[in-house]
Amino acid sequence: DIQMTQSPSSLSASVGDRVTITCRASQSISSYLNWYQQKPGKAPKLLIYAASSLQSGVPSRFSGSGSGTDFTLTISSLQPEDFATYYCQQSYSTPSFGPGTKVDIK
């Protein structure tokens, strides 16, 4: 099975900050990588699919990059509604999620 790791596990940031979250796969997964946002008590929401494609309706401040084993999710200018937990997920083989990165207010 492919293991996913994320760093950092949590971060504190201010509105307007540029935020970068890293996801690493235990083996190459090409671009089979998706990103989700989850707010407390809510279902996950798809942000990015295929490593860098923005899901319809998602603000353009979110972007994804990477291929192979290393991927990043970038929020160019953090907004109040972006405080949440972010998960990466690979679909190269049996699906698996990263452990999550919690973004909270500094």
Place this chain on the structure above:
Amino acid sequence: QVQLVQSGSELKKPGASVKVSCKASGYTFTSYAMNWVRQAPGQGLEWMGWINTNTGNPTYAQGFTGRFVFSLDTSVSTAYLQISSLKAEDTAVYYCARRRVYSQMYYFDYWGQGTLVTVSS
């Protein structure tokens, strides 16, 4: 618009069974596979498996065989998750999620609101 609406919270005793429903609307139910994802309290997301909505054939992830059953009623566009012989460690929020295929890749583009199953004596 696409919606997945799940059944309400459940409180069950150890050893009992529970059946969670996920009713789809706004799209052709049999055109997209349905997946199930578990989230234990304060924990991350764990993929449980999926069901082919055309054939009804389920696939279970490791750790979700035996007591977990995925089923369908295509006449009402609904997927079901049944868990038998409930244990305290089954306490979690269970999500259904639609799988969308994109150029050999796939992702979960719509999710149900989640169903909290609490197992306690």
